[in-house]
Amino acid sequence: MSSRTLDGTALESLRTTFTGTLLTPGEPGYEDSRTLFNAMIDRRPALIAQCRTEDDVAAAIGFGRQMDWEIAVRGGGHGVAGTCTTQGGLMVDLRHLNTVSVDPATRTARVGGGATMADLDAATQPHRLATTGGRVSTTGVGGFLLGGGSGWLDRTYGLACDNLLGADLITADGSKIHTDAADEPDLFWALHGGGGNFGAVTSFTLQLHPLAALTAALLVWRPQDGPEAVRAYRDLLTDAPREVGGGFLYFTAPDEPYVPGDLAGSLACLALVTYTGPEQEAREVIEPLTRLHPAGQMITEMPYAQLQSMLDDPPGYRNYWSAEHLHALPDEAVDVFCDNASEMIVPSPSQHVLFPQGGAVRDDPHHYPIPWRHAPWTVHPFGLWSDPADDDRAIHWARTLLTELHPWTSGSVYLNFIGQEGHDRLLAAYGPHNYQRLTEIKARYDPDNTFHLNHNIPPASHN
Incomplete structure (x- = not known):
């Protein structure tokens, strides 16, 4: 990726439609916003885009591509490898997209892409409903679920991704896509463990379960x-x-x-x-x-x-x-x-x-x-x-x-439990057949490998 300097004119143009907050180095809030759970990670993005809407996410990704910058997508910031940030590129920060709405009748929850387990649990608890979450409240729902999602309730309710009913995401070209078992089924399959390789997920729909006593x-x-x-x-x-x-x-x-x-x-x-x-x-x-x-x-x-x-x-x-x-x-x-x-x-x-x-x-x-x-x-x-x-x-x-x-x-x-340990570990996580299918799906939704800051699955043409 190029390390082009920030174009002030382009940034001001972005500000005219962006409803969230745009932070550059030296601005109030920048240092706190770039800090991750793992103190060994010390990177300084050229721009942090704190998104509040799907349109913000699409605009930020488009700006990052226009600038030819490396793009990182941040949810909870809990991952050990620090792949939700970048040195000199763009951090698309989803943490303001943290709303959780629960439908007790259908036992489902619609969860913002930047929500943490604390956000999810606070919304489901009053209804005596739950789904498999990470083992700490600060973990981001998005990265956790997209990696498969092992938690305290998984032996009872399955992995977190087993409870995924649908997702909305912004792809590298700025498209808004909804996926579930009927719509974009290959992409839906890939989101069950394939990580953040296919776009920035802005919301998830999850199956909930009655939990009268724990x-x-x-x-x-x-x-x-x-x-x-x-x-x-x-x-x-x-x-x-x-x-x-x-x-x-x-x-x-x-x-x-x-x-x-x-x-x-x-x-x-x-x-x-x-x-x-x-x-x-x-x-x-x-x-x-x-x-x-x-x-x-x-x-x-x-x-x-x-x-x-x-x-x-x-x-x-x-x-x-x-x-x-x-x-x-x-x-x-x-x-x-x-x-x-x-x-x-x-x-x-x-x-x-x-x-x-x-x-x-x-x-x-x-x-x-x-x-x-x-x-x-x-x-x-x-x-x-x-x-x-x-x-x-x-x-x-x-x-x-x-x-x-x-x-x-x-x-x-389980890739959520490890850092960057090499390509062989990636193959081991999926197996050869699944890995090949994931690369083919990647080529359809992110052919340029824009979303490569993760346990990266390159597009099939890049293998």
Whole structure:
């Protein structure tokens, strides 16, 4: 891409029709607007277009192409690789497009392309409805869903993309397109895991589900008790009903009532079990874990929106994430997972996570481009730290874990959980057939690869 300087006349022309805010370096609000979740990303767009309407998005994209600039599309800004920004180009900022409207009769929600999970949950909670969302409230709905969308409720309601009923997007040539199972069906298929490769999505229509009760159990053990606890958690989730979800993680224990005082600020392990039902039923289901006498625990019904924000990741840290799907989790793999936790940076917000899949994730009948849905387990080293001197150590910890678990990996990967790890990982995420089909769809909707700041799928003619 060219690094042409900003044309003041062209910018003033854009301002005449643009209803949002246009920010250039040095203007009030610019610095805050360019800041991302991952503090390792420090890029300065030549222009930030804070859009308020679909027309704003189309105008901004047209301006970026006129200037021959690299174009980035920002939703939540939570992705580890920082692909929602650019150095010297255009950031199309969707965060003001965050309105969520709920239709309780049809159990659907229309969600703005810049909405976060907090926006979605706040709108659905009063109706006792929910759909699968990210595991923290600050995650953007758009990037999360377009990458597939694994969350606390996925074993019950499927992946986030399984609940996508329709989408509206602006393509690289400024066209406004609606897609669903009947209209533009190939594009609709591609949005189920293909990421932001095909345009800037300005709204989603999502299927919601009744959620009368949600129980969360947080069970804390000391690190030396981790292997036994993980094995019990594995055995429980292997045959658990769809109502059961959650994750097992090593983390720096917080100063909370459910954590023994001597563990606060130290390495601990946590089983977070979610149950889409009342507390008494949940207690019966998780009895194999509570009989291990965790050092601390909290078991209670709570609103889904509260669960979504309980483990919110603090912004401003340096980040490195990666992931692998596992086809099996024998005792030997459990030992590798637990032993590697000692290499985490403690204290820090880092998490060393094991997520279950199965249930509705595995059984969904659709043939979307996400073959990783059939793996029973996902391991996710999620590194956050503050000192640049710890960069090598944190990255080494994550990579070592995945290397040592290689005998049990499925070969596929959930792209939302990783940064830019090369073309082979992209192929692994989709499989050869799905990848080829995605490149062909890309060639129809973005032949110039304008939307390349993502886990990029190049147009077929570019392969």
